[in-house]
Amino acid sequence: MDLLALSPRVITWIVTAIAVTGVIIRPFDLMEAIWPVGAVAALLLFGLIKPAVAFAGIAKGTDVYLFLTGMMLLAEVARKEGFFDWLAAFATTHARGSPKRLFLLIYVVGTGVTVLLSNDATAVVLTPAVAAAVKAADAREPLPYLLVCAFIANAASFVLPISNPANLVIYGSSMPPLLQWLPRYLLPSALAIGATYVLLRWTQAGALKQEIAKTVATPRLSAGGRAAAIGIIATAAVLLVASAIDIPLGLPTCIAGAVTAAIVMLRDPGKAMPTIRDVSWGVLPLVAGLFVLVEALADTGVIATISDALRSATERSEFWTGWVSGVVTALASNLANNLPIGLIGGSAVQDAHASAKVTSAVLIGVDIGPNLSVTGSLATILWLTALRRDGHRVGAMKFLKIGVIVMPPALLLALGAELLFN
Numbered sequence: 173m174d175l176l177a178l179s180p181r182v183i184t185w186i187v188t189a190i191a192v193t194g195v196i197i198r199p200f201d202l203m204e205a206i207w208p209v210g211a212v213a214a215l216l217l218f219g220l221i222k223p224a225v226a227f228a229g230i231a232k233g234t235d236v237y238l239f240l241t242g243m244m245l246l247a248e249v250a251r252k253e254g255f256f257d258w259l260a261a262f263a264t265t266h267a268r269g270s271p272k273r274l275f276l277l278i279y280v281v282g283t284g285v286t287v288l289l290s291n292d293a294t295a296v297v298l299t300p301a302v303a304a305a306v307k308a309a310d311a312r313e314p315l316p317y318l319l320v321c322a323f324i325a326n327a328a329s330f331v332l333p334i335s336n337p338a339n340l341v342i343y344g345s346s347m348p349p350l351l352q353w354l355p356r357y358l359l360p361s362a363l364a365i366g367a368t369y370v371l372l373r374w375t376q377a378g379a380l381k382q383e384i385a386k387t388v389a390t391p392r393l394s395a396g397g398r399a400a401a402i403g404i405i406a407t408a409a410v411l412l413v414a415s416a417i418d419i420p421l422g423l424p425t426c427i428a429g430a431v432t433a434a435i436v437m438l439r440d441p442g443k444a445m446p447t448i449r450d451v452s453w454g455v456l457p458l459v460a461g462l463f464v465l466v467e468a469l470a471d472t473g474v475i476a477t478i479s480d481a482l483r484s485a486t487e488r489s490e491f492w493t494g495w496v497s498g499v500v501t502a503l504a505s506n507l508a509n510n511l512p513i514g515l516i517g518g519s520a521v522q523d524a525h526a527s528a529k530v531t532s533a534v535l536i537g538v539d540i541g542p543n544l545s546v547t548g549s550l551a552t553i554l555w556l557t558a559l560r561r562d563g564h565r566v567g568a569m570k571f572l573k574i575g576v577i578v579m580p581p582a583l584l585l586a587l588g589a590e591l592l593f594n
Contacts, residue, residue: 181472184220187211188465192508195458196547204553205454208461212468221468229467230460236340237456238422240292242429243334246400246407247293248451249433252443253396255404256285256297260305261390267309269386271316274309275376278302278317279369282324283331288408291325291336295555296452303562309384316376318564319574322543325551327368327582329539331361334411334421336551337459338514342535344522350415356532356594360586364540367582375574396436396443403432455550459511466515475516479524490527491591498533498587502541502579506548514538529591536586543579546571 194207215221250256263281267274286294299321306314329336333343333353340347348356373380393401407428414424437444469475485493497517505513517534520526526534542548546556546568559566 180220183218184215184468184472185474187214187220188469191461191465192512195462195512196509196553198553203454204550205456205458205461208465209457212461212464215468221464221471225467225471226464229464232344232467233460233463235345235420235422236337236459236463238426239334239340240337240455240459242407242422242425242427243290243293244451244453244455245429245433246404247289247297248447249436250289250397250400250404251297251301252447252450253394253400253436254391255393255397255400256301257304258391258393258397259285260298260301261308261388264305264309264384264388265390267384269384271311271380271382271384272373274306274311274384275316275320275373275380276369278305278320279324282320283328283365286325286328287331287335288404290334291329291549291551292455292554294321294325295551296558299555299558300562303559303564305388306384308388311384312382313379314564315566316373316379318559318566319372319376322552322555322571323368323372323578324365325555326540326543326549327364328361329551330357330535331365332412333415334408334425336539338510338538339535340421341511341514342518342521342531342538344518345420346522347415347418347420349418350412353415356528356590359593360532360536360589363585363589364536364582367585368543368578371578371581372574375577396439399436399439400432403428403435407432452554462512462515466512466519469516470519475519475523478516478520482520482526482530483524486524486527486530490529494529494533494591495587497530498537498583498590501534501537502544502583505538505541506545509547509553510538510542510549529594532590532594533587536590537583540579540583540586543582544572544575548575 188211191207191211195204198204212226216226259281263277264274267277282294282298285298299318302317302321303314306317330339333339333347410424410428411421414421437447501513501517517538521531521534542552546552
C-alpha cells in the first residue's frame with residue numbers, strides 16, 4: 173500500500189490523538205468537549221470521514237447519553253438539596269473524633285454513591301461535600317479523605333452495570349442481566365474495593381494520626397433533600413429491575429432521573445433553572461464526539477486489527493488473553509483516558525465476539541486501571557476540577573506515587589478472581 177493511501181488513515185489517527193490529549197490536559201482551560209467535537213468537525217471538513225460514519229457513531233451512544241442525562245439530573249438535584257453535604261456530615265459526626273474511623277466512613281459513603289449513582293457522581297458531587305465536612309472537622313490534613321473520593325470512584329465502578337458509564341460502552345447492546353452480572357463481578361469488585369481501602373489507608377497512615385473535632389454540626393436534611401434521597405433509592409430499584417429483566421439501562425435511568433428532578437423542583441420552582449443550568453451538559457457532546465472518533469478509527473481498520481488479534485489470542489489461550497487484555501487496557505487507560513480506551517475496547521470485544529472472561533477482563537482493566545494516574549478516567553479529571561474549586565491541589569506525581577501502590581494489587585486481585593473462579 174503506498175504512502176498516499178495511508179495518509180488519510182495517519183491524519184485520522186493524529187487528529188484523534190490530539191483530541192484525546194486535549195480532553196486529558198485541557199490546554200487553555202477549554203472545556204473537554206471542544207476537543208473531540210472539533211476533531212470530528214475537522215475530519216468531516218476535510219472529507220476524512222463521511223457524514224454517515226459520524227451519524228452512526230453518534231447513534232451508537234444513545235443509551236449512554238440517556239443514562240448520563242438521568243444520572244446527572246439525579247446527582248445535581250441531590251447536590252442542590254444538600255443530600256451529599258448531609259451524608260458527609262453524617263459520616264464526620266459518627267467518626268467521633270477518630271480520623272481513621274472518618275476515613276472508613278467516607279470510604280463506605282463513597283462506595284454507596286459510586287455503586288448507585290456512578291463514579292462520576294462521586295467525583296463531582298461527593299468531593300466538595302467531603303471537603304466541606306473535613307474542614308468543619310478541623311482536619312489538618314484533608315488529603316486522605318479527598319483521595320477516597322477519587323480512588324473509590326474507580327474501584328467500586330463495576331459492582332453494578334450502572335456504576336460506571338464505561339460498563340455500558342464495553343457491553344453495548346449485549347449488557348448481561350443483573351442475575352448474570354452479580355455472580356460474575358461481585359467477588360472481583362469486593363477484592364478491588366477491599367484492597368484499595370487497605371493500601372490507600374496504608375499510604376495515608378501518617379496523615380491519619382492527626383486530630384479532628386469530636387462534634388460537628390450536621391445540617392438538617394430538607395424536604396427536598398429527603399425527596400432526592402428517596403428518588404435515588406427508587407432509581408436504583410428501577411435500574412436493578414431493568415437490569416434483571418435485560419432492558420437497556422439508558423431510558424429507565426433518564427426517566428427516573430427526570431421524574432425525581434421534576435418532583436423536587438416542583439416543590440420550589442425557583443430552583444428549577446439553576447439546577448438545570450448547573451448540570452454538566454458538556455459531558456454529552458464530549459462522549460458523542462468520542463463515539464464518532466472511535467467510529468472513524470474503525471473506518472481506518474484499527475478496530476478490526478485489534479479484534480483479529482484478540483480473536484486469535486483467545487483461540488490460543490483464553491486465560492492468558494484475559495490477563496494480557498486486562499493489564500493492557502488498565503495501562504492504556506492512563507495514557508489515553510479510560511473513556512476512549514473503553515470505547516475502543518468495547519468495539520473490539522464486540523466485533524471479535526470475545527468470550528465472557530476476556531470481555532470481563534477488559535472491563536475490569538478499564539474500570540480499575542485509572543487509579544494509577546490523574547489522567548486515567550473522566551471521573552478523576554472531574555475530581556481534580558472539584559478540588560481546584562475548593563482550593564486544593566494534588567499534583568500528578570503525588571497521585572502517581574500513591575496510585576502505583578494502590579492500583580496494581582487491586583487490579584491483579586480482581587482479574588485473578590474473574591479468570592480463576594468464573
